[in-house]
Amino acid sequence: MKLVVSQRLMLLRALRHVGAQLLAVIIALRTLHSLVPPATALVVSLLVQRLAGGDIVHGEEVWVPLTLLGAVILAGRLIPELLAPLTFLAEQRIDGAQRSELIRLAVSSGTIDALERPDVQKLIRLARADREFWTERSPGQGALAQLELMYAYFGVFASAAVLAAFAWWLVPLMVVPAVAARRVMRRQFLEHVQLEGGGIMDGLRSDHWKRLATEWTGGKEVRTFGLASWAADRAEHFIVAKFAPTWAAAATSAARQWKIAVIVGPPLIIAYALVAWDAASGVNSVAAATAVFTASWSMLTMLGFADVVLIEGAIPGVRALRELPSVIGEQSSSAASAVSAPGDDRTPPLIRFEDVSFAYPGTERLILDRVNLEIRPGELFAIVGLNGAGKSTLIKLLTGLYRPTSGRITADGADIADIGLAAWRQRLCAVFQDFIQYQLPAVDNVTMGRAMLPARTEMAQAAADDTGLSQIIHELPEGWETPLSRSRRGGIDLSGGQWQKVVLTRALYALRTEAQVAVVDEPTAHLDVRAEAEVFDCLAKYHGSRTVVLITHRLSTVRRADRIVLLHDGGITEAGTHDELMAQAGQYAEMFTMQAARFERGYDDRLEMGGVS
Numbered sequence: 001m002k003l004v005v006s007q008r009l010m011l012l013r014a015l016r017h018v019g020a021q022l023l024a025v026i027i028a029l030r031t032l033h034s035l036v037p038p039a040t041a042l043v044v045s046l047l048v049q050r051l052a053g054g055d056i057v058h059g060e061e062v063w064v065p066l067t068l069l070g071a072v073i074l075a076g077r078l079i080p081e082l083l084a085p086l087t088f089l090a091e092q093r094i095d096g097a098q099r100s101e102l103i104r105l106a107v108s109s110g111t112i113d114a115l116e117r118p119d120v121q122k123l124i125r126l127a128r129a130d131r132e133f134w135t136e137r138s139p140g141q142g143a144l145a146q147l148e149l150m151y152a153y154f155g156v157f158a159s160a161a162v163l164a165a166f167a168w169w170l171v172p173l174m175v176v177p178a179v180a181a182r183r184v185m186r187r188q189f190l191e192h193v194q195l196e197g198g199g200i201m202d203g204l205r206s207d208h209w210k211r212l213a214t215e216w217t218g219g220k221e222v223r224t225f226g227l228a229s230w231a232a233d234r235a236e237h238f239i240v241a242k243f244a245p246t247w248a249a250a251a252t253s254a255a256r257q258w259k260i261a262v263i264v265g266p267p268l269i270i271a272y273a274l275v276a277w278d279a280a281s282g283v284n285s286v287a288a289a290t291a292v293f294t295a296s297w298s299m300l301t302m303l304g305f306a307d308v309v310l311i312e313g314a315i316p317g318v319r320a321l322r323e324l325p326s327v328i329g330e331q332s333s334s335a336a337s338a339v340s341a342p343g344d345d346r347t348p349p350l351i352r353f354e355d356v357s358f359a360y361p362g363t364e365r366l367i368l369d370r371v372n373l374e375i376r377p378g379e380l381f382a383i384v385g386l387n388g389a390g391k392s393t394l395i396k397l398l399t400g401l402y403r404p405t406s407g408r409i410t411a412d413g414a415d416i417a418d419i420g421l422a423a424w425r426q427r428l429c430a431v432f433q434d435f436i437q438y439q440l441p442a443v444d445n446v447t448m449g450r451a452m453l454p455a456r457t458e459m460a461q462a463a464a465d466d467t468g469l470s471q472i473i474h475e476l477p478e479g480w481e482t483p484l485s486r487s488r489r490g491g492i493d494l495s496g497g498q499w500q501k502v503v504l505t506r507a508l509y510a511l512r513t514e515a516q517v518a519v520v521d522e523p524t525a526h527l528d529v530r531a532e533a534e535v536f537d538c539l540a541k542y543h544g545s546r547t548v549v550l551i552t553h554r555l556s557t558v559r560r561a562d563r564i565v566l567l568h569d570g571g572i573t574e575a576g577t578h579d580e581l582m583a584q585a586g587q588y589a590e591m592f593t594m595q596a597a598r599f600e601r602g603y604d605d606r607l608e609m610g611g612v613s
Contacts, residue, residue: 007315014143014318017097018090026086030148033079034155036072038295041162043069045291091140095129098139102127102321109328110421112401113361118201120327125204126320132203135189135313139321142314145307152307162295170271174296177267181260186308206238271296348516348547349411349427351375351398356407358390358397367393369570370407378544382558383551384588385567391551392433394567395521398549399430426452429510430519433551435503437494439485442473442502449506450513463508466538469501504535517547536560555592564588 015023047065102124106115114120129138137145156175163170209231272293279289353373359366367390375381383391396402397409400421408415416424429449438445446463447455457480464470476482476492483491484502494502507518520539536557539548543562550558558564559578566574566581566588574581574588581588 007319008146008311010318010322011139011143011146011311011314014094014097014139015090015147017094019093022086022090022093026083026090026144026147029079029083029086030151031154032075033083034151035158036076036079037155038158038162039072040069040076041159041291041294043072044294048290087144091138091144094140094143095138098127098129098317098321102324105321105324105328110400111403113403114328117327117361120324121204122201123320123324123327126317127324129317135309136317137310137313139314139318141310142318145310145314149307149311159295162291166275166292170275170292170296173267173271177264181263182308184259184263186312189308189312202238202242206235206242209235209238268296348377348545350377350413351517351547352410353394353397354408354410356397356404356409358393358402358405360402366405366570368397368404371570371572373565373572375547375549376562378547379562380540380543380548380560381550382561382564383549383567384553384555384558384564384591386591387553389567390570391567392521395430395432395519395549395551399428399519400424426514427516428519429507429515429517431503431507431521433521435499437484437499439483439488439491441478441481441483442476443480445484445502446505446509449510450515453513456513459512460505460509463505463512466508466541467501467505468534469505472498472501504538508538511542511546515546517549518542519549521551522553555588555595 018026043065047062047069050062050065106124109115115124129140130136131138160171160175163174275289275292351374353371356368356371356373357366358368371394373394383394385391393402397404400416403417408417410416411419411424411427438448440448443455443457443460446460446469447457460480461470464473472494473479473482478490483489484494484499485491486493504520507515507520511518518539539550540560542548550561552558561578563575564578564581565572566586568587574584574586576584578592582592583589
């Protein structure tokens with residue numbers, strides 16, 4: 001019982017998002033509407049009494065109850081029409097607040113490891129307030145239904161007063177079966193909610209295959225490899241797995257509806273029969289019997305089942321949002337962190353990895369094993385190694401996307417976890433290997449490198465001049481304002497190399513504003529050798545004033561780095577300048593020699609993704 005009360009209060013608290021004025025209007029209209037059933041019973045009773053008294057012949061006193069009845073009927077019709085758009089607006093405000101809070105919670109998680117967990121994905125799916133299952137209802141629907149239920153009980157009390165005026169025993173005879181029927185309906189509905197909750201993960205898997213088949217991003221492979229039927233079959237498989245238990249339960253539930261009829265039917269028949277017998281025997285008037293009939297039916301209607309579906313269907317989503325903070329973990333301090341002004345020239349920090357080990361959540365294999373590493377202020381620092389050596393993982397730890405399994409990462413002696421991830425990231429800019437191609441104008445794609453600060457177009461232009469992006473911008477139909485997506489009106493798509501220049505420009509824009517450390521993961525994978533040299537020259541310009549941490553598979557890029565470290569089997573096996581590492585004749589020298597030989601034979605290891613179109 002305590003849990004039920006807590007859940008209902010949770011729904012009512014969501015009404016704060018409606019707004020005081022709108023909520024006041026809805027409450028007033030709900031109050032009036034809850035009085036319609038008992039008022040109808042009384043007015044009909046009065047009308048029958050006047051008609052039975054023969055007033056219809058003379059026309060005296062009849063128009064008053066007729067007018068009242070017309071007014072009550074009109075109110076019963078108009079109030080729901082007025083409530084419909086107001087209720088929809090209130091629901092949208094509550095649902096919008098729920099989705100905004102969900103986004104805030106998701107991005108306030110300082111690391112991304114929690115977001116990868118299936119239990120968190122399930123909670124996020126429930127909290128989205130998007131109806132996919134039959135039982136699902138939005139928080140707005142549940143909150144307004146809970147409010148409506150309160151007024152329904154108000155109407156029940158008013159109808160009970162009408163019944164009690166005739167005979168007190170009619171009140172429990174009507175109320176007890178109605179409440180019992182609601183409990184049976186609620187129990188059956190909660191069984192459906194539990195069953196459908198078990199199909200959420202199958203639903204997420206089905207969504208993956210549907211997106212693969214229908215979105216343009218996967219269109220090339222789906223068509224080239226002939227995967228259309230296979231993807232459709234996989235989507236159908238998970239859809240069936242998602243809904244099969246509820247289909248069987250729905251058939252069982254339909255067969256059990258006789259219980260409702262058994263609970264409600266006999267008491268209603270008994271009450272009607274006794275009241276009709278008294279009226280026929282002259283014990284009570286026909287008018288009184290009419291009032292009882294109307295009030296009894298109104299009571300059963302007000303204690304119906306529609307609100308049960310709305311309320312219980314909304315509770316899982318609201319509850320999921322409340323559970324998310326505890327499973328996501330400690331929130332970042334982004335809201336409390338002050339954003340420093342553009343042009344901040346603070347000295348880059350001394351960064352140290354101190355006995356850092358890391359294993360991805362849910363696994364025991366160490367990707368990094370007791371790594372000790374120092375990145376000095378203003379240094380051009382390179383990290384190299386074979387695929388799977390842990391280079392990108394190290395960068396994710398440096399940017400705070402994951403926390404070390406053991407050990408710590410410090411900046412000027414302070415643990416970056418103690419500094420606060422939001423504050424730490426204000427000092428960083430990053431280019432990830434799997435960067436996002438934002439469907440925004442070119443200028444926004446660059447200036448979002450410091451999205452928390454006002455955009456500075458002159459800085460964006462200067463950064464574009466450094467990377468060679470300016471020439472590409474000049475060729476675009478609308479210049480800087482051209483959307484970089486073919487799905488946007490007037491937009492175009494860029495090649496892989498051109499997109500990489502956009503992302504590099506974004507990083508240089510950040511360095512020109514306030515960032516002190518640039519973390520760049522495979523910045524030249526889609527560029528030719530000449531463009532690669534130009535990019536390195538751009539990064540080298542910040543030598544001394546800013547720190548640049550560079551990961552690349554092209555060892556020719558790192559020859560001019562201040563220091564190079566080689567990652568192998570989760571640890572640092574070699575460190576030094578290019579000349580020092582070549583003199584050691586170790587793995588780095590072997591890798592460099594092999595790549596140089598391939599280049600001399602004419603191999604080009606660029607990754608291309610199309611061109612401007």
